[in-house]
Amino acid sequence: MYLPKGFLAGATASGIKPSGKPDLGVVSFLEPAGWAFVATTNRAAAPCVLRGRNLYSRDVLLQGLVVNSGNANCATGEQGVRDDARLAELAAGFLGAAADSVLTASTGVIGVPLPVGKIEKGIGNIKLQSELDPFAEAILTTDTRVKLSEQRLPGGARVVGVAKGSGMIHPQMATMLAYLFTDALVPQEELRRNWPAVAHDTFNQVTVDGDTSTNDMAAIFSSGLSEADGVLFWEAVREVARDLARQIAADGEGAEKLITVRVAGAYDVSDARLAARAVAGSALWKAAVHGNDPNWGRILAALGYSGARFEPERVSISLQETVIYDGGAVPFNGVALSQAMQAAEVVVEIDLRAGDGAAESWGCDLTEEYVRINAEYTT
Incomplete structure (x- = not known):
């Protein structure tokens, strides 16, 4: 270039x-x-x-x-x-x-x-x-x-x-x-x-x-x-x-997948940023992405401690374009969704239904290679 x-x-x-x-x-x-x-x-x-x-x-x-x-x-x-x-x-x-x-x-x-x-x-x-x-x-x-x-x-x-x-x-x-x-x-x-x-x-x-x-x-x-x-x-x-x-x-250390988190309907932009970053940065969710595990509870938990204002019973969460939570648990094909998570990019879309704020955040999966790289960084 x-x-x-x-x-x-x-x-x-x-x-x-x-x-x-x-x-x-x-x-x-x-x-x-x-x-x-x-x-x-x-x-x-x-x-x-x-x-x-x-x-x-x-x-x-x-x-x-x-x-x-x-x-x-x-x-x-x-x-x-x-x-x-x-x-x-x-x-x-x-x-x-x-x-x-x-x-x-x-x-x-x-x-x-x-x-x-x-x-x-x-x-x-x-x-x-x-x-x-x-x-x-x-x-x-x-x-x-x-x-x-x-x-x-x-x-x-x-x-x-x-x-x-x-x-x-x-x-x-x-x-x-x-x-x-x-x-x-x-x-x-x-x-x-x-x-x-x-x-x-x-x-x-x-x-x-x-x-x-x-x-x-x-x-x-x-x-x-x-x-x-x-x-x-x-x-x-x-x-x-x-x-x-x-x-x-x-290209995060040891990464195999890009995680994209899109938040809409936040109380304001600041809340949207908080929510998106919390999910993208959750070690539990990053590990789940690595294992192709559509464990939506980890997403909801990250939203809950993010500092963003919302009511859990109003939230909607989609993973790879599949709704997995809408004010509560919803049925979905776990095997098919796990297969969809094997893609190079895993996308989480969240609607907090609390306002007009929107933001994106990006992270990566947590792999064994990340631990190896940082365990041996100076040795």
């Missing part, structure tokens, strides 16, 4: 990952870019997140992005802060930009010093190009595949997104590293006004395992080189973000 006008990217294997896979990616902004940014609410946030917040508060334009994978540079003390600043300096030198115009990000194991020396030696090997795929590969950790998405606007402007995320994902912010690039001419003030709501409705509705990462961030960057209709632009942004969110959920 190719970047919009005004952006070039590249990647290399600098030796951070023992596997020798690509682990350092850079995006060059050929023109100073407007941007918007949201980051994790985890109190143990990594230096890259703290630095990003500082840049954001100063309202500067950016000229680059650098991401390393395989090392989170988190819980590494003052040395970690210095190492993150050095990462920005190295990328800025490579790009011919000022260090304060480069956003940094790190992802990987917590508590291990960032091997800046390896980055110093490796960054010069990066070849910048319009293709985004090498960068998309370099930011992965336990992901099994790259995550890319694109929308084209009338007149030629484009919105292109890239993300990584597989484990330690739970709604608090944007729940991963996710970056959207556009050549649409959009003022920075407008980006910052609208981007948080996009992240809230998409990335914040992803849950894999109930853990919120220390390094999560999501950002959008605009080179401003193409004209675009504002309404159509934000529709495209939302679609790219939604697509990336679904890809992240489907």
